[in-house]
Amino acid sequence: MPNDPASSDEALGMGRPIDRRDFLNGIAVAAGAAGGGFLGGTSAWAGATPWPQDRPDYDPPTLTGLRGSHAGSFEAAHRLRDGDFWAGREAPQDTGEAYDLIVVGAGISGLSAAHFYRQAMPNARILILDNHDDFGGHAKRNEFHLGGKLHLLNGGTLMIDSPRPYSAVAGGLLQALGIDPVALSAACDRNQLYPSLGLQHAVFFDKETFGADRLVAGAPAPYYGQGGSWRAFLAKTPLSPAVRADIERIEIGKVDYMPGLTSEVKKDRLSRMSYRDYLLKVAKVDPAVAAFYQTHTQGEWGVGIDAVSALDCWGFAMPGFAGLELEAGPAPRMSYTPAGYVQGGSYTFHFPDGNATIARLLVRELVPGAVPGHDCRDVVTAKVDYGRLDRPEGPVRIRLSSICVRARNLGDPASPRGVQVAYARGEGVFMVTAKACVLASWNMMIPYLCPEMPPAQKAALHKVVKTPLVYTSVALRDWTAFHKLGVSSVSAPGGYHTSFRLNWPVDIGDHAAERSPDRPILVHMTRTPCHPGLSEEEQNRAGRAELLTTPFETFEREIRDQLGRTLAGGGFDPARDITAITVNRWPHGYAPEWNALWQPVLPLEQQPNVIGRARFGHIAIANSDAGAAAYTDCAIDQAHRAVGELLAL
Ligand SMILES: Cc1cc2nc3c(=O)[nH]c(=O)nc-3n(C[C@H](O)[C@H](O)[C@H](O)COP(=O)(O)OP(=O)(O)OC[C@H]3O[C@@H](n4cnc5c(N)ncnc54)[C@H](O)[C@@H]3O)c2cc1C
Numbered sequence: 001m002p003n004d005p006a007s008s009d010e011a012l013g014m015g016r017p018i019d020r021r022d023f024l025n026g027i028a029v030a031a032g033a034a035g036g037g038f039l040g041g042t043s044a045w046a047g048a049t050p051w052p053q054d055r056p057d058y059d060p061p062t063l064t065g066l067r068g069s070h071a072g073s074f075e076a077a078h079r080l081r082d083g084d085f086w087a088g089r090e091a092p093q094d095t096g097e098a099y100d101l102i103v104v105g106a107g108i109s110g111l112s113a114a115h116f117y118r119q120a121m122p123n124a125r126i127l128i129l130d131n132h133d134d135f136g137g138h139a140k141r142n143e144f145h146l147g148g149k150l151h152l153l154n155g156g157t158l159m160i161d162s163p164r165p166y167s168a169v170a171g172g173l174l175q176a177l178g179i180d181p182v183a184l185s186a187a188c189d190r191n192q193l194y195p196s197l198g199l200q201h202a203v204f205f206d207k208e209t210f211g212a213d214r215l216v217a218g219a220p221a222p223y224y225g226q227g228g229s230w231r232a233f234l235a236k237t238p239l240s241p242a243v244r245a246d247i248e249r250i251e252i253g254k255v256d257y258m259p260g261l262t263s264e265v266k267k268d269r270l271s272r273m274s275y276r277d278y279l280l281k282v283a284k285v286d287p288a289v290a291a292f293y294q295t296h297t298q299g300e301w302g303v304g305i306d307a308v309s310a311l312d313c314w315g316f317a318m319p320g321f322a323g324l325e326l327e328a329g330p331a332p333r334m335s336y337t338p339a340g341y342v343q344g345g346s347y348t349f350h351f352p353d354g355n356a357t358i359a360r361l362l363v364r365e366l367v368p369g370a371v372p373g374h375d376c377r378d379v380v381t382a383k384v385d386y387g388r389l390d391r392p393e394g395p396v397r398i399r400l401s402s403i404c405v406r407a408r409n410l411g412d413p414a415s416p417r418g419v420q421v422a423y424a425r426g427e428g429v430f431m432v433t434a435k436a437c438v439l440a441s442w443n444m445m446i447p448y449l450c451p452e453m454p455p456a457q458k459a460a461l462h463k464v465v466k467t468p469l470v471y472t473s474v475a476l477r478d479w480t481a482f483h484k485l486g487v488s489s490v491s492a493p494g495g496y497h498t499s500f501r502l503n504w505p506v507d508i509g510d511h512a513a514e515r516s517p518d519r520p521i522l523v524h525m526t527r528t529p530c531h532p533g534l535s536e537e538e539q540n541r542a543g544r545a546e547l548l549t550t551p552f553e554t555f556e557r558e559i560r561d562q563l564g565r566t567l568a569g570g571g572f573d574p575a576r577d578i579t580a581i582t583v584n585r586w587p588h589g590y591a592p593e594w595n596a597l598w599q600p601v602l603p604l605e606q607q608p609n610v611i612g613r614a615r616f617g618h619i620a621i622a623n624s625d626a627g628a629a630a631y632t633d634c635a636i637d638q639a640h641r642a643v644g645e646l647l648a649l
Pocket of ligand 1: 077104105106107108109110129130131132136137138139155156157158159160161162355402403404405440441442445469470471586588589590591622623624625630631632633635
């Protein structure tokens with residue numbers, strides 16, 4: 001809205017001194033590393049200057065600005081991909097460090113791999129490397145201190161939740177960490193807080209997409225989970241009567257749009273057409289109806305309804321299928337595992353920092369003393385002592401801001417003597433050795449780390465295209481505008497962020513949800529940089545490029561404009577009310593999953609993730625990529641499999 005005075009930089013508050021310390025610090029860390037040539041951790045051979053993670057004030061969850069794949073975390077990987085990383089470099093500096101196991105990737109998969117390995121080999125010495133300045137991988141924590149109170153949000157992995165039940169292995173790990181999702185949900189979720197204040201879900205219709213800016217609260221069940229009639233809700237929207245009638249037909253109608261076909265044939269056809277095509281060509285709705293539903297699938301799958309099968313959308317409880325009388329049974333994407341179909345979802349629970357709590361509990365167990373406390377409640381407010389993560393005396397060491405650039409079997413991969421791993425930290429490249437290695441890192445990078453892998457395996461790994469997405473955390477001075485408007489969460493089909501909501505109200509340990517609208521709060525916003533019209537994979541590639549080239553200022557302006565326009569009726573002033581912004585950008589986000597629209601059903605041994613994850617000498621491959629499912633249970637299961645492969649040697 002460039003010519004709208006309300007959208008001028010001044011009105012939006014672009015010049016305001018919000019907290020974006022990390023935006024500067026993220027670069028400062030990288031620059032400091034470059035200039036200082038720091039060596040690793042507090043190991044005996046380290047130089048006098050401590051590495052940032054050893055500094056007493058090191059606290060990455062509190063950093064704001066551009067986070068997720070932050071500056072300094074990915075550049076070496078891109079140079080490796082482009083073939084110019086090693087040009088003109090001296091051989092890696094040998095640290096002399098030797099471990100039983102090196103794990104690349106301190107996400108939930110890598111941390112779980114260390115857990116499983118130590119379970120089998122209690123005296124094992126393990127080094128965990130990660131390219132980010134914090135551990136957790138996608139399971140990152142955003143921490144704010146607002147008005148004297150701790151406020152938390154997930155910077156990535158939102159919650160314990162999977163379309164499949166957690167396996168005995170993944171569920172067993174949660175249990176070992178003291179997490180009982182069912183008991184926690186019953187005791188800690190405060191789902192009734194916002195409804196008790198009269199706040200509901202709303203849809204924001206923007207003028208660019210729907211002809212007028214309008215916020216309409218009270219979107220009905222079942223999709224939005226609230227009462228009220230569709231007719232009453234739609235009557236308040238700027239949609240034309242024909243479009244409203246079509247949406248009502250899709251939502252509550254019981255029309256069989258595929259008469260005369262069996263459930264099996266219907267399902268087969270639905271699995272090979274997008275939901276968008278189903279709406280437009282089979283249910284024959286007005287094109288504006290497709291715009292209304294376009295972004296419904298983006299949170300779950302990172303792409304819109306043009307790139308997801310209608311059958312998956314049926315499995316995801318999207319509307320429009322009631323009259324088809326489809327037999328109960330699996331929908332492909334929701335329940336597909338490399339081994340076949342599994343039905344039924346998992347238990348769910350959202351910790352205030354999402355699954356970062358799982359990562360923090362794993363670190364507490366692996367590095368005694370680093371995360372104070374005793375259970376999954378006190379860990380929520382515990383402050384990590386990062387200085388303890390990489391101590392020479394520790395049996396498990398976690399080395400941050402250290403990107404693996406090489407993993408090599410020593411000797412013939414058929415019977416290696418061990419593994420040599422090189423990692424870049426600052427301007428230096430360092431070498432460590434181990435008996436074995438688990439690559440729990442993003443699988444598409446493995447061919448660059450292990451160029452001597454068999455060509456078919458490298459080709460399979462090159463096929464991994466992760467889904468880009470952005471989780472933004474915005475700190476607000478108060479939430480009186482939400483309160484006045486009677487809104488707690490908003491879907492914005494035409495918005496830069498396609499949804500946002502007040503922080504999840506969870507009381508756990510010493511952490512209590514904010515209850516008073518005149519107090520500060522965090523807002524969670526989701527953006528998926530989709531490019532409708534392309535295949536899912538092409539959309540993901542284009543979205544990734546977009547995220548890597550979008551400066552923080554663009555995100556900030558869009559956030560201010562969107563919140564300002566959406567909440568204007570409640571008196572929201574973006575210049576006054578926004579006090580801090582953290583943009584967690586994930587150019588390499590969700591693990592790629594099987595998509596019925598573009599991919600054939602293949603036998604297990606021909607699936608790219610299965611070919612790609614084969615053990616290579618003493619190097620085993622974990623990460624959720626290896627299981628082709630973007631969920632925490634998958635990350636844990638894959639860690640268990642990878643460790644099992646090494647222990648069987
Ligand atoms: C925004 C977002 C929301 C999500 N929400 C959920 C959710 O609600 N529930 C759920 O179950 N799942 C969710 N997921 C999926 C999530 O990916 C998995 O649940 C899980 O956290 C993945 O763990 P991982 O260890 O396999 O991978 P990651 O978390 O990606 O960890 C891998 C780590 O390895 C690092 N790495 C990569 N290459 C190298 C290298 N060469 N050297 C050193 N380190 C390297 C990466 O940077 C990363 O830190 C979400 C994902 C995203 C992006």
